[in-house]
Amino acid sequence: MHVSTDIWIWIAAALTLCIYSFLYKDNPFYKFAEHLLVGVSAGYFFVIYFWNLIVPNLLTPVKNGFVTLFTGGGLTGDLAALVPGILGLIILTRLIPKIAWMSRWAIGFYFGAFQGIAITGYMQAFILAQIYGTFVTAANPVFSLTLFGNFFGDPGWARFVLATSGPLMIVGVICTLTYFFFSTEHKGVVGGVARVGIVFLMIGFGASFGYTVMARVSLLIGRLTFLLRDWLGIIS
Amino acid sequence: MKRLSLAFATLLLWGAAACAAAEEAAPAVTARDAPNDAGGAVNVAWEPAAAEKEAAFTGYEVQRRASGEKEFVKVDRTAPGELAFRDEEAEDGVEYEYRVQALAAGEKAVVLGTASAKASGQWFNTARTNALIGVIFVTAVIVFFIYRAKGGAELFVRKIAGLEAVDEAIGRATEMGKPILYVTGLGDASDIATIAAMTILAKVARKTAEYETPLIVPCYDPIVMIVEKEMVKQAYTEAGKPDAFDEDSVFFVTQSQFGYVAAVDGIMLREKPATNFYMGAFYAESLILAETGAETGAIQIAGTDRVTQLPFFITACDYTLMGEELYAATAYLGRDPLFLGSLKGQDWAKGVIMAFLILGTILLIFSTDLGLRFAKLFETAG
Numbered sequence A: 001m002h003v004s005t006d007i008w009i010w011i012a013a014a015l016t017l018c019i020y021s022f023l024y025k026d027n028p029f030y031k032f033a034e035h036l037l038v039g040v041s042a043g044y045f046f047v048i049y050f051w052n053l054i055v056p057n058l059l060t061p062v063k064n065g066f067v068t069l070f071t072g073g074g075l076t077g078d079l080a081a082l083v084p085g086i087l088g089l090i091i092l093t094r095l096i097p098k099i100a101w102m103s104r105w106a107i108g109f110y111f112g113a114f115q116g117i118a119i120t121g122y123m124q125a126f127i128l129a130q131i132y133g134t135f136v137t138a139a140n141p142v143f144s145l146t147l148f149g150n151f152f153g154d155p156g157w158a159r160f161v162l163a164t165s166g167p168l169m170i171v172g173v174i175c176t177l178t179y180f181f182f183s184t185e186h187k188g189v190v191g192g193v194a195r196v197g198i199v200f201l202m203i204g205f206g207a208s209f210g211y212t213v214m215a216r217v218s219l220l221i222g223r224l225t226f227l228l229r230d231w232l233g234i235i236s
Numbered sequence B: 001m002k003r004l005s006l007a008f009a010t011l012l013l014w015g016a017a018a019c020a021a022a023e024e025a026a027p028a029v030t031a032r033d034a035p036n037d038a039g040g041a042v043n044v045a046w047e048p049a050a051a052e053k054e055a056a057f058t059g060y061e062v063q064r065r066a067s068g069e070k071e072f073v074k075v076d077r078t079a080p081g082e083l084a085f086r087d088e089e090a091e092d093g094v095e096y097e098y099r100v101q102a103l104a105a106g107e108k109a110v111v112l113g114t115a116s117a118k119a120s121g122q123w124f125n126t127a128r129t130n131a132l133i134g135v136i137f138v139t140a141v142i143v144f145f146i147y148r149a150k151g152g153a154e155l156f157v158r159k160i161a162g163l164e165a166v167d168e169a170i171g172r173a174t175e176m177g178k179p180i181l182y183v184t185g186l187g188d189a190s191d192i193a194t195i196a197a198m199t200i201l202a203k204v205a206r207k208t209a210e211y212e213t214p215l216i217v218p219c220y221d222p223i224v225m226i227v228e229k230e231m232v233k234q235a236y237t238e239a240g241k242p243d244a245f246d247e248d249s250v251f252f253v254t255q256s257q258f259g260y261v262a263a264v265d266g267i268m269l270r271e272k273p274a275t276n277f278y279m280g281a282f283y284a285e286s287l288i289l290a291e292t293g294a295e296t297g298a299i300q301i302a303g304t305d306r307v308t309q310l311p312f313f314i315t316a317c318d319y320t321l322m323g324e325e326l327y328a329a330t331a332y333l334g335r336d337p338l339f340l341g342s343l344k345g346q347d348w349a350k351g352v353i354m355a356f357l358i359l360g361t362i363l364l365i366f367s368t369d370l371g372l373r374f375a376k377l378f379e380t381a382g
Helices: A007-023 A028-070 A077-095 A097-135 A145-153 A157-179 A188-231 B002-025 B126-150 B161-176 B192-211 B222-238 B257-271 B286-295 B310-316 B324-334 B337-366 B368-376
Strands: B029-033 B042-046 B057-066 B073-078 B084-087 B095-104 B110-118 B180-185 B215-219 B250-252 B275-281 B299-304 B319-322
Touching (some): A007 A028, A028 A077, A028 B257, A077 A097, A077 B222, A097 B192, A097 B222, A097 B337, A097 B368, A145 A157, A157 A188, A157 B337, B029 B095, B042 B095, B042 B110, B073 B084, B126 B337, B161 B192, B161 B275, B161 B299, B161 B319, B161 B324, B180 B192, B192 B215, B192 B222, B192 B275, B192 B324, B215 B222, B215 B257, B222 B250, B257 B286, B275 B286, B286 B299, B286 B310, B299 B310, B299 B324, B310 B319, B324 B337
Parallel strands (some): B029 B110, B180 B215, B215 B250, B275 B299, B299 B319
Antiparallel strands (some): B029 B042, B042 B084, B057 B073, B057 B095, B095 B110
16 A cells, blocks of 8 residues: 555545545535536636637737738738627627627627538538438448348348348338427327337437446546555555 | 441441540549638549559659749658548649659659649538538428418427426426526537527526526526526516516536536535426536436426437436427427427428438339439538
8 A cells, every 4th residue: 555645646536535425415525626626617717718719819810910910911811800809899798787788799690600500510410411321331231132132041140130230220210200200199100100219219328328327437437546546555 | 227337337436546545645643623622732643653563662752843843842652552642731823733753662763744733712512512402401491381380370299298397397396485497508509409408498487487486597608608698587577577587597607517517516405496407418417417406306307419418317307308309399388480380390301301211211122223322312521
């Protein structure tokens, strides 16, 4: 057992235990760690955003733009950074109640621009790519009579899975889409198909649940390793 | 007839000769402006060198010179069999000449050929034409249904269990005299789930204003906080209780994921809200939040389009809106013609997608080639 002599390891270990004390119940140690984390992170992100966003995207180009302008180089694209800069300042008008309404301009621009940009991305990633992926996997069709022929010609588990996984996926996609059809009551045939869709969804969620829990367990192992190895030196 | 045959034979011979000439004239090196880009790139390709199969062959060297320059400068070196290079350091509008040399150990480099090209940007990305058609189609259908809804048409929307429970959850908090916690997750304003969550917040705030139930909205994103504050304020005004709106009820916490979670968990334990809403974009924090909420005994309604987080909400919450149910919530709760029309339009778009899936499957059954060609229509690139 080699207990760490590094003060920062002790602080990190103490804060880890403070957060874990929440498992028992809310207590002053948890409150302390919580407020410290919130305060430090808020300040930390402010500094990160200032140096990583405001300085390279606003202050530097604007400075370069004005230097070029006043040294006879004329107007350059750098000064275009003033537009988002001004919109950003307009958001701060919320601090002055009389002109707080002006902040809506910037917010409206921000939302409109983001949604406009997002539409094509969503269409590509969530609709077209999904339809394509339902038919084709790794440049091969997911559904093919040849695959069934291969299975019946030489039956085997691998060939069975290969032949049926594609049709199963297509059926799953259609049934799941039917569940998300809001214009019809889920009764009769539609109701039956939607129920099959729910079964597909739940199987998918179950698999996802197990997969994610495994990832979370690895996070716990990481923290325990820190406590037992880096701090207490019980394990090597 | 004989004449006709002669003419046909002549035509064939001429065609064959033309093809042979074209084959002979095919350049060993080609350079073209990279298509569908914002400019600044040239694609260079070349035919394999005759010496490529020899053991001494080491690869190709691509050289470049701009118009007006005398010397070629090396820009890339490729391995044997690698017959293309993308020059991403080309300046738009400048004519570049590319020279490709075949290299062999102990031998002099052999020039395969030269080719010239200028880089330029394109306004229209042809590889995304299918996305454009899709957007136009969906938009047209949505606009059509919005006009129908505004015209007074009765548009049916099926029952969504999670949303039926919203009134009950708000009523419960009112009866217990406890606050309602509304968490919109970690998404920013560009996230569709966050926007859906904000519109649901407006409906919830309207009810809490009517019942005078305290509302707590801790925010992760400062822009989202500003918008949510505006929406809640507006909801209180619409409910005729502007004075009941508390400026501090919608507040910024931090942009650190787990800092935010720690704070929201703390709020749950200290304020003991009777109802927790988790609507929007969630990540690893979903289970921590939902578990803590369940511990406090609150009724919990969640909604997200994050597939990996839905299982956690389903296990730990009383009701969960899955994926598109979250988007449908606004139309369902508000019955606003704009939202109802857009929901109907989306349903029709889904119907068309299902029809495409069935058609594609039928094509794949009868002809794999035809099915693959059909699937290609949906292939996305760049």
